Each structure stands twice: as C-alpha cells, then as structure tokens.
Amino acid sequence: MALCTFLLLLAISLAVTGGMDSGIIGGKEAKLHSRPYMASIQINKHHTCGGMLIREDYVLTAGHCLNRSVYSGRGHFEVLLGAHNISKHEKSQQRIQVKKYIRHPMFQRNNNDKDYSYDIMLLKLKNKAKLNKFVKVLSLPKKNGKLPANVKCSVAGWGLKKPNAKLPSDVLREVSLKLQFDFECKYMWQQHFNPERMICSVSDGKHAFCQGDSGGPLICNTKPQAIVSYTFEGNCTNKQYPQVFLKISYFLPWIKKNMR
Known part of the structure; x- marks a missing residue:
C-alpha cells in the first residue's frame, strides 16, 4: 500500500x-474577434501563453508563463491584442510591450519551490490599449x-x-x-x-x-x-x-x- x-x-x-x-x-x-479581451503573450515574437485584458494597461495571466530561463530581460516581452490569426499582421492587432510583470510572491519562493495554487501574474503594459470592437476589457x-x-x-x-x-x-x-x-x-x-x-x-x-x-x-x-x-x-x-x-x-x- x-x-x-x-x-x-x-x-x-x-x-x-x-x-x-x-x-x-x-x-x-473561434468566431472572428468574438473574444476581444484575449491576449497572446509573446517573447521575441513567439507566442508563449494566453491572457486577458482587464484594464487598458493591464493583462492578467498565469504566473508560470514567464520562464526566466527563456526570458532574461533582454528579449522583447509583449502582448498582442485584437488578434485572430497571430501569424498574420491584421489591421485589428495592437502589439504592446510589457513594462513590468507582477507575479504573486507566493508562487515561487525560491528557484525550486513553486506553489501553483498561486499561479497568477499581472502584466503592466508600457502603453494603454486602444479600446474598440476588436480590443475590449474583460x-x-x-x-x-x-x-x-x-x-x-x-x-x-x-x-x-x-x-x-x-x-x-x-x-x-x-x-x-x-x-x-x-x-x-x-x-x-x-x-x-x-x-x-x-x-x-x-x-x-x-x-x-x-x-x-x-x-x-x-x-x-x-x-x-x-x-x-x-x-x-x-x-x-x-x-x-x-x-x-x-x-x-x-x-x-x-x-x-x-x-x-
């Protein structure tokens, strides 16, 4: 046993x-632009995670979406809003750089110990998103x-x-x-x-x-x-x-x- x-x-x-x-x-x-709050979180133009726009300047996502072994601070950490096809340059898209990430302090208390019951992170955007029919706050x-x-x-x-x-x-x-x-x-x-x-x-x-x-x-x-x-x-x-x-x-x- x-x-x-x-x-x-x-x-x-x-x-x-x-x-x-x-x-x-x-x-x-999904129906075209039926979820205007969706964000594609990208590092060096590569999609890594999803997220949701909860204010013009904040995206909510999971804490583990920022892998420090991949992102050292030198790459481009961005969110893509208003997208349906992330491989194309759609007129509806807004690409905004992440100014600061705020991960819950209880998620990773040291390098080896991660508590996924605190798997949450806020992304502060460098510029406010322009709200329209393609980009909306959830x-x-x-x-x-x-x-x-x-x-x-x-x-x-x-x-x-x-x-x-x-x-x-x-x-x-x-x-x-x-x-x-x-x-x-x-x-x-x-x-x-x-x-x-x-x-x-x-x-x-x-x-x-x-x-x-x-x-x-x-x-x-x-x-x-x-x-x-x-x-x-x-x-x-x-x-x-x-x-x-x-x-x-x-x-x-x-x-x-x-x-x-």
Whole structure:
C-alpha cells in the first residue's frame, strides 16, 4: 500500500512539474474577434501563453508563463491584442510591450519551490490599449462565489491542436469543458490541488487544453471565473487527471491592490 501511494505521488509530481503549459485540443475555431479581451503573450515574437485584458494597461495571466530561463530581460516581452490569426499582421492587432510583470510572491519562493495554487501574474503594459470592437476589457467577477460541478464553461487560445504538435495554432480556437467536483481533483492531485484557490475540469478524452495557452480565462456564464493553470504532461486528454484552473475571485484583493 505504501509503495502504491509513493508511486502515485511520484507520478503526480512528474506530471505537475513537467506539464504546466497549456493550449486547446479539439473544439473549433473561434468566431472572428468574438473574444476581444484575449491576449497572446509573446517573447521575441513567439507566442508563449494566453491572457486577458482587464484594464487598458493591464493583462492578467498565469504566473508560470514567464520562464526566466527563456526570458532574461533582454528579449522583447509583449502582448498582442485584437488578434485572430497571430501569424498574420491584421489591421485589428495592437502589439504592446510589457513594462513590468507582477507575479504573486507566493508562487515561487525560491528557484525550486513553486506553489501553483498561486499561479497568477499581472502584466503592466508600457502603453494603454486602444479600446474598440476588436480590443475590449474583460470585467472580473465582483466576489468570491462557488461554482458547482457539471457547469459547462469554455476556454480559448492559440495552443496546440494535437498533443504532439510542435507549433501553436495560428488562429484562436475554443473548447467547451465541464467542471469537476473538488474532492475528485483533490483525490488525484493531492497536495498540488487547493480547493480554496483552484477549480478543475475533466476531459472527455477528445476536448481539453494543452501545451501553448496557459493564462487564458475560463469563461462560465459569460464571466471569467478562472485562469488556465496546469494539466497532465504528455497526455492532455487524460481522463484520470482533472485539468486545473486558478480561481480569479480569490485573488481579487491582490489584483486590485497591484493595479492601483
């Protein structure tokens, strides 16, 4: 019994540490500019994560989206707004440099210890975005409400369309997901899942998020409820391990404090 528990914890640890980037599997291409709050976060013109515009000068995303081993401060850290096809120069696009990133201090307390229940980051933009029909601010939830299981939500992003693909999707894609019970998430992810700060969904084996689009919003009933955080490494459509999101409502005081 002890050996089985150890092997389960080892598998969970390997899955979490290696599978933190996420994108879209299955689903469909999003309707043109139907999600004007979506941001493509890019380093040296390469898409790394998704995010959401929550004020003209702030984008909200996941804390692990800034990999310090890749970004040393010398590269171009930008967000691309108003985009549908990120491989083209669309007239609707606005490319804005990131002036400062504010990652939650509890996410990484040292180089080796990361707490993904604090996987959240704000990006302060160098210039304010110009709001129009292609670029809009997404209003955050006003209070910490409980989301019941089995509610259908959606995720969008430019992530991989297949787990083994090498490049992200050129066009924005979206997928519907169903929320899972907290106790099932806790049972499988154990100490890596905190029900106070996290919620989860489960794949049906065909639809999921995967490598390339962490940081994007989980939309439930037209409202952003969470941030895409992590999934099982190597098999995004794994039915056994629920996919995990960070609750936005829990972090509202931290968000408001750092945007003042």
